[in-house]
Amino acid sequence: MNINSTIISGAGAANELQYIFQGMKRTLVITDSNVVRLSPVQKIVEQIQSCVQECLIIDTVPPEPSHQNVAEILKQTSINGVDIVVGIGGGSVLDVAKLMSLLCVNDPNVSLDTLLAGQKPTTKVKSLLIPTTAGTGSEATPNAILAIPEKETKVGIISPVMLPDYVALLPELTVTMPSHILASTGIDALCHLIECFTSNVANPVSDNYALIGMKKLFASIETAFDEPSNLEAKLNMLWASYYGGAAIAHAGTHLVHAMSYPLGGKYHIPHGVANAILLAPCMRFIRECVVDKFAQVYDLLPNAESNLTNEDKSIALVNYFDDLVCKLKLPTKLSELNIYPDEIPSLTKAAFDVHRLIKNVPMQIDAAGINQIYSNIA
Numbered sequence: 138m139n140i141n142s143t144i145i146s147g148a149g150a151a152n153e154l155q156y157i158f159q160g161m162k163r164t165l166v167i168t169d170s171n172v173v174r175l176s177p178v179q180k181i182v183e184q185i186q187s188c189v190q191e192c193l194i195i196d197t198v199p200p201e202p203s204h205q206n207v208a209e210i211l212k213q214t215s216i217n218g219v220d221i222v223v224g225i226g227g228g229s230v231l232d233v234a235k236l237m238s239l240l241c242v243n244d245p246n247v248s249l250d251t252l253l254a255g256q257k258p259t260t261k262v263k264s265l266l267i268p269t270t271a272g273t274g275s276e277a278t279p280n281a282i283l284a285i286p287e288k289e290t291k292v293g294i295i296s297p298v299m300l301p302d303y304v305a306l307l308p309e310l311t312v313t314m315p316s317h318i319l320a321s322t323g324i325d326a327l328c329h330l331i332e333c334f335t336s337n338v339a340n341p342v343s344d345n346y347a348l349i350g351m352k353k354l355f356a357s358i359e360t361a362f363d364e365p366s367n368l369e370a371k372l373n374m375l376w377a378s379y380y381g382g383a384a385i386a387h388a389g390t391h392l393v394h395a396m397s398y399p400l401g402g403k404y405h406i407p408h409g410v411a412n413a414i415l416l417a418p419c420m421r422f423i424r425e426c427v428v429d430k431f432a433q434v435y436d437l438l439p440n441a442e443s444n445l446t447n448e449d450k451s452i453a454l455v456n457y458f459d460d461l462v463c464k465l466k467l468p469t470k471l472s473e474l475n476i477y478p479d480e481i482p483s484l485t486k487a488a489f490d491v492h493r494l495i496k497n498v499p500m501q502i503d504a505a506g507i508n509q510i511y512s513n514i515a
C-alpha cells in the first residue's frame with residue numbers, strides 16, 4: 138500500500154496551509170464542537186475562508202460516530218462540487234472526514250449503504266487531515282470505523298483510496314489536550330507500534346515505521362505528559378501516532394487490541410485506557426516468543442543499558458511498560474473500572490472471537506491463555 142500523503146508538520150506550520158486551497162471553490166470542514174472552538178483551529182478556518190468561495194463547517198461529529206450520524210452529516214452537506222474535505226479532530230472525526238471524501242464524489246453508484254456492504258470505491262475528492270490527538274493515527278490508515286448501534290457492533294470500511302492527499306501535524310493543536318487524554322491516546326499509539334512490530338504479519342516496511350515511531354514516542358511521551366505546552370514533545374507524539382497508523386496500514390495489531398475491544402464494546406472503557414491496562418500483561422505473555430524483537434525495541438529507550446543480554450533486555454522492556462502506565466496515572470486493574478472476575482469468561486469469549494487480530498499474535502494462544510491474562514489484572 139502506498140501512503141503518498143504530502144505532510145506539513147511543525148510548530149508554526151499551520152500558517153502555511155493556504156497553498157493547498159489555491160484554485161479551489163468549495164471546502165467541507167469536518168470537526169467536532171470542542172475542537173472548532175480552539176483558537177488555532179479558528180485561525181486555520183479563517184485561512185481556508187480567505188482562499189475559497191464557500192466553506193461549510195460541520196462540527197457535530199460525536200465520539201464513536203454511527204452510520205446514522207454520517208447519514209445525517211451527508212444531509213447537511215448540500216453543497217455540490219466540494220473540492221476538498223478537511224478533517225480536524227481526533228480519530229472519529231478523521232474517520233468521518235475520510236468517508237466524506239468518498240461520498241462527496243457524487244457518484245450515484247456510491248453511497249454509505251454500498252460502502253457498508255463492502256463496495257470498493259475507486260475515487261474521492263481531495264482531503265486534508267489534521268489530527269488533534271496523538272493516538273489513533275487515522276490520518277495514515279485506510280480504515281474508517283462506524284458504529285452500528287442496532288447490532289451493538291462496529292464495522293470498518295477499508296479502502297486505500299481514503300488515504301488523504303495532505304496531512305498536517307500541528308503541535309499547537311494538541312497543547313490544550315487534557316493530560317489523561319494525552320496519556321491514553323499515547324499508549325494507544327504505543328500499542329499500534331509494538332503490536333505491529335511483533336505481529337505475525339509484520340514486514341520490513343511496517344517494522345521500519347514501528348521502530349521510528351517508538352523511538353519518537355519513548356523520547357517524548359513523559360515530557361508531553363508533564364509539560365503540555367512543550368511543542369517539540371507534542372510534535373514527536375503526533376509523529377509517533379502517524380507512524381503507528383502507517384504500521385497498521387502495512388501490518389496489523391494483535392493481542393492488546395483483541396482483548397481491549399470487549400472492554401470498549403461492552404463497558405465503554407475508552408480505547409486507550411483499555412489498552413493501557415492490557416499492554417504490559419499481554420507483552421509479558423508473548424515475551425518469550427519475541428525476545429530478539431523486544432531487545433531491539435529496548436535499545437530505543439532513552440536510558441537503555443547496552444551490556445544486557447537480549448533475554449534481560451526483553452524483560453526490562455516489559456517492566457518499562459508497567460512503569461510507563463503508572464507514571465501516566467492510568468489504571469492497571471479491571472477492578473478500578475468496576476469490572477469484576479465474574480465477567481472474565483464473557484470477556485475471554487469476545488476477545489477470542491476477534492479472529493482477524495488473534496491470528497496475528499506471534500504465538501499459539503487459546504481461550505485459556507486469554508482468560509489467564511484477564512485474571513492476572515482482575
Ligand SMILES: [Zn+2]
Pocket residue numbers: 273325328329394408
Ligand atoms: Zn488502537
